[in-house]
Amino acid sequence: MLHNQVGVGLRSPHINYFVEQTPQVSWLEIHSENYFSPHSIARNQLRSIRKNHQISCHGIGLSLGSVQGINTTHLQQLKELIDEVQPLFVSDHLSWSENGGHYFNDLLPLPYTEEALEVFCRNVLTVQDAIKRPILIENPSSYLQFNHSTITEWEFLVQVQQRTECRLLLDLNNVHVSAFNHGFSSQTYIDTIPAHTVDEIHLAGFSINTLAEGEIWIDTHSKPVSAEVWQLYQLWCEKHGSRRTLIEWDLDIPDVEVLLAEANKASEMLTRLDSMKRKAS
Amino acid sequence: MSFGLAQPLGLAELQATFAEGLRYQAQGEACDIFGGRFSAEERLQIYRNNFVMSLTEVMQATYPMLREVLGEECFNALSREYILRSPPTEGNVSHYGNHFDDVISQFEQVTDAAPYARDLARFEWTLDKAQQTFGQSEKRSLQPLEAIHTLSEQQHLNVILHLDSWVFPFTSEFALFDLQRAFSQQNFDNLILNNAQSGVIACDEYGRPWTKELNNQEYQLLLNLSSEMPLGRIKPEALAELPSLIALNIVVGFSLATPH
Numbered sequence A: 001m002l003h004n005q006v007g008v009g010l011r012s013p014h015i016n017y018f019v020e021q022t023p024q025v026s027w028l029e030i031h032s033e034n035y036f037s038p039h040s041i042a043r044n045q046l047r048s049i050r051k052n053h054q055i056s057c058h059g060i061g062l063s064l065g066s067v068q069g070i071n072t073t074h075l076q077q078l079k080e081l082i083d084e085v086q087p088l089f090v091s092d093h094l095s096w097s098e099n100g101g102h103y104f105n106d107l108l109p110l111p112y113t114e115e116a117l118e119v120f121c122r123n124v125l126t127v128q129d130a131i132k133r134p135i136l137i138e139n140p141s142s143y144l145q146f147n148h149s150t151i152t153e154w155e156f157l158v159q160v161q162q163r164t165e166c167r168l169l170l171d172l173n174n175v176h177v178s179a180f181n182h183g184f185s186s187q188t189y190i191d192t193i194p195a196h197t198v199d200e201i202h203l204a205g206f207s208i209n210t211l212a213e214g215e216i217w218i219d220t221h222s223k224p225v226s227a228e229v230w231q232l233y234q235l236w237c238e239k240h241g242s243r244r245t246l247i248e249w250d251l252d253i254p255d256v257e258v259l260l261a262e263a264n265k266a267s268e269m270l271t272r273l274d275s276m277k278r279k280a281s
Numbered sequence B: 001m002s003f004g005l006a007q008p009l010g011l012a013e014l015q016a017t018f019a020e021g022l023r024y025q026a027q028g029e030a031c032d033i034f035g036g037r038f039s040a041e042e043r044l045q046i047y048r049n050n051f052v053m054s055l056t057e058v059m060q061a062t063y064p065m066l067r068e069v070l071g072e073e074c075f076n077a078l079s080r081e082y083i084l085r086s087p088p089t090e091g092n093v094s095h096y097g098n099h100f101d102d103v104i105s106q107f108e109q110v111t112d113a114a115p116y117a118r119d120l121a122r123f124e125w126t127l128d129k130a131q132q133t134f135g136q137s138e139k140r141s142l143q144p145l146e147a148i149h150t151l152s153e154q155q156h157l158n159v160i161l162h163l164d165s166w167v168f169p170f171t172s173e174f175a176l177f178d179l180q181r182a183f184s185q186q187n188f189d190n191l192i193l194n195n196a197q198s199g200v201i202a203c204d205e206y207g208r209p210w211t212k213e214l215n216n217q218e219y220q221l222l223l224n225l226s227s228e229m230p231l232g233r234i235k236p237e238a239l240a241e242l243p244s245l246i247a248l249n250i251v252v253g254f255s256l257a258t259p260h
Helices: A012-020 A042-052 A072-085 A114-131 A153-164 A172-182 A186-192 A228-239 A256-280 B011-022 B038-061 B064-069 B073-083 B100-104 B110-114 B119-133 B145-150 B175-185 B216-228 B242-246
Strands: A008-011 A028-030 A054-058 A092-095 A096-100 A102-108 A136-138 A167-171 A200-202 A207-211 A213-220 A244-247 B158-165 B168-172 B197-203 B209-214 B252-257
Touching: A008 A054, A008 A213, A008 A256, A012 A042, A012 A256, A042 A054, A042 A072, A042 B064, A072 A114, A096 B011, A102 B011, A102 B038, A114 A153, A114 B011, A136 A153, A136 A200, A153 A186, A167 A172, A172 A186, A172 A200, A172 A213, A172 A228, A186 A228, A200 A228, A228 A256, A244 A256, B011 B038, B038 B064, B038 B073, B064 B073, B064 B119, B064 B175, B073 B100, B100 B242, B110 B119, B119 B168, B119 B175, B119 B197, B119 B209, B145 B209, B145 B252, B158 B216, B168 B216, B175 B197, B175 B209, B197 B216, B209 B216, B216 B242
Parallel strands: A008 A028, A008 A244, A028 A054, A054 A092, A092 A136, A136 A167, A167 A200, A200 A244
Antiparallel strands: A096 A102, A207 A213, B158 B252, B168 B197, B197 B209
C-alpha cells in the first residue's frame, strides 16, 4: 500500500483493475464529468471502487472563468455526483472553456485583470454556495499571455483564494511548464502561494513541441513526471510538509503497474520525510 | 495590487473573439495575445490543436468501428470538420458526436469509397444514445405485462405496449449488424455488406449496449410499438412476432388507448 497521501488519476483503461484488485492506493481522482450519468456503466463502476477508495472529484467543465457564469445544469449534475460520492475534494481550474453556449473541452487562458478576477470569484462563490463546501482551484499550464493582463497568474490565484476562501490545488508540472513557456521562475510562483492554502498537489509529465522559433512545452500528461518537477515536489514537501499528491496520466496511458510505480516514487519520498520528521522530533 | 494601467480588452469581447479564433474565425492578433518568441497566431494554434485533438479522442471512443474502416487519417479529418462546425454544447462531452453522419455525407470521396460510412455513423451513434438514455424512465403509469391477462378480448385491441426508452429500431441498406459481429469476433470472412439489415439497439439491465438483427415482420412490429400503436391497429402478421420481441426483454409495460 502506498503512502496514504498519494493517489492516482482513475482513467478508463484501469477501471476494472481498481474494481477488482485489493486497494494499493487509498484515493483516486476522477474527472467528474465522465461520471455524471447516474445510471451509466462508469457510475456503477465508481460505486464499486468507492467501497475501497476515497475519491476526489476533479472537474474540467465548470468553466469558472467564463463571463457568462456557471451552467446550472452542469452544476446540478456535479452536486448530485458529490452528494453520492462524498469526495475528499472537489476541484477545477483557473481557466475558462465555454463561450456563447459552446464548450471547447480545454483549459483556456484568462487575462489577469480586475474584471476577470471579479468574474472568476463570482463563479467560484456560486459553485461553493451550491455544493456547500470550498472547491480547490488548480493553476493551469499556459501557452500564451495577454498584453492587457495587469498582474501575474500567481498573484491572481492568491487573490482568488483570499476573496472566495476557496482552497488551492498546486500543479507543480503546470508551474514548471508555464515557467518555461513564459520565462518566469517556478520558484517565484511557488513561493508566492501560501502553503497553508494548498490542499493537494498534482504531478504529471509534459511534452516538448519544437517550432522554428524554439521550444514550447505542452502539458500532455502523457509521460512520467520529469526530474525537475520531482525536485520541486521534494523541496515543497520538505519546506511545508506533505499534502495529498496525485499522479496524473491522461494520454498514452500506460499499464497500471507503470502508473503505480510513478506513484510509488511520491510515496517513498513522503515516507522518507515522515521518518526524518519522527527522528527530528 | 493595481489595475487599469492599460486599457483592457473586455472579458466578454476577449472570450468571444478567442472562441472564434479556436474555430479559425479570428486571428490570434485579434485577441491581444503577447507573442514574444512566437507569433500570436502560433500561440493560439496550440489551443486550436488541443481543442480539436481532445474532442477527436471523444469521437474515436464513440465511433470505433467507423475509425477502423475509414482509417485514422480520414476519420480524424472528418472529426476535425465536425468539431469545428459543431463544438459541444455542454461541459460533459462523454456523449458528444450527434449528427456526425451529416458531415460524412458532405464528403463524396468518403461516401464513394465507403458508401456504408454514413449509416455506420448512425449505427454507432444509436449505440451511444442507448447508453445515454439507459435508466432514464419516463414518468408514466404503466401496468405490468403480466396484467394483460386480466383484460377482456375487446380491451386487448386497445393495449399499447411500451418499450424501455433505451430501445431503438435501426435499419440500413447495409449489413451493419453483421459488420458489428465481424468486429467483435475479428472475423471478416464471408462478410457481405451490401445486404439491407434491420434490428434493435438497446441496453441490458447493467446499461451495456446490445444489438440484434430482426426479420421484416419483427422489425415492423418494433416500429409499431415504438410509435405506441395499439395492438388492434397492428397487422396480424407483424403481431404474430410479439412473443419473440417480448423475449428480448424490451417491453416495460402497457397502457390502454382511449377507444375512439
